Amino acid sequence: MITIKDISKRSGFSVTTVSKVLNNYTDISLETRKKVLAICEEMGYVPNSSARSLKTHKSYTIGIIFEEETNLGLQHPLFSKILESFKHVVQAKGYDILFLAKSMGKGNGSYLQHSMRKQVEAIFVLCEDFNSEDMLELYSSKLPIVIIDFMVPQKTTVTSNNEAGIRQGVKFLRDLGHQKIAHIHGAGETYIGGQRKTAFEEAMRRYGLSLNEAYLVPGDFFTKEEGYRAMKKILTLPDQPTAVFCASDMLAIGAMQAIREADKQVPEDYSIIGFDGIDIGQLVTPRLTTIRQDTRKMGEISAQKILQMIENRNQSIQADVITVDTYLINGESTAVLKNGRSSG
Template structure:
């Protein structure tokens, strides 16, 4: 088996220089790079992970802490796309991912476990409540997804702008009785989407009854169903509904149809996320698209910069959202 010592002997460069080339250090001459990489090809050298760890003082492992409230884990359509994008980006730099189990997260031991495993950094998807403070105040490079945390870096969509886009679109179609099925107000994303909804309705001088804003829970299909039942039970129901999540929107549409009403002829519905299923339902769902690929990429770039000492300041990256017009909304 070819070792780094064989590469050094064949090229007549030191082991340190060979190691720098193999780990893509910038302070190596082009001549040395060319000669070392040629020897790697000719001798069939495959890096040993343990040797690489010793040479670079890195584990080449990134911890992934996933906290969501529906219990579906990585099957969640939004977060699975974000993590896949994050994974592709860090793999370009030879990093592996270490996923922390949900049960360990519930026991609030994730931080100690990841420190014990020697990860170089952590990406936290969604919020961990009080445990998030342990990450944000530690020296372990950490980036949060979908939840800004004080003293740490985060990447999230422009949720407020998404709420405003939804109201603007419905208002432009002639709707004045616009309701909102909100996410649980313990979630940053839900609060911001509702804030955008309220801001846009105030700007348009719309009077929104308190009963028009309904808690749909943690973005679930059932939560959307239950919230829509409450809206249809009002004495003066809305003509349009902005729903804070696509799965909730699908539940709301189901209830509308079960009540003998039509979407969008009787009630227009607009969602948030643009999950893959949204374009295949009947009618195809108008929604606010989150750029899940960009969220994953930006999270990876921020974290890798922290790990490599290229960024010492904490910063938030707010990813723009986009209105996707389909067939679940129509003019009043």
């Protein structure tokens, strides 16, 4: 195993200087830093994390909480992208990530207990039952925490600008001539489900469009199966909409499947718009029109915020809600309304 002494011998710099470079001391010149790091890379030097932790009283570990209803785990098309972006930033700063579970081996314990046992320096929360006892205990701790898509008064939240995204989608459909717009929404008791449903209702009023209660159909956990079932229900209505705004791309893909099975077509009979901008939405036929979330930016901002809180651990943490802009992808699943139906 390559050691600091080996790097010192090869570079000609003292062990102290090499150590300072590896621990980001500011009294080292840029030229020296570059030379030492180049030799470290050339020789394949890997820092001894245990020794580093003992010396700096830091674990260089960030806990990840990622428990979601659909059981897709790391295959989740949205949260996996956010996590990948987050990981890229923190690993570049020398941090590892550790997935936290509610149980370890045969023992049980809360997220906070496991965080303390593993000595994580901060926690990034992607998915969970945000109002569970475990999470409420975690919120009350002094650990730096960043949460995706859920607001906690004393913690930092990173989320998309859902209101602006929904408003943009409704305006887009209205500008195509659609007035009878249905909405397949997430569960109202969830932060995102309720926020997007409320935003849809407000956008419909804003643009002078009638809000038909029968057109508001739940797809609680944003899955393809729920989108399919919701669209089946819409297809039974005596007064049919000409467009459907789905609160996620997976809901939209499920809705399109139900439309095909009813011998109808997208966008000829129904214009469909989704929300998320996941990759699969751009691979289906017709290619999905959607409101894309900037998952790369959400992950990067979350990582930067956590690193900032770790570095300033002695300062009080101010709660913050950071919104990231969305943008519309004009696909092939929407069309101008002609003679009461869409026209591709």
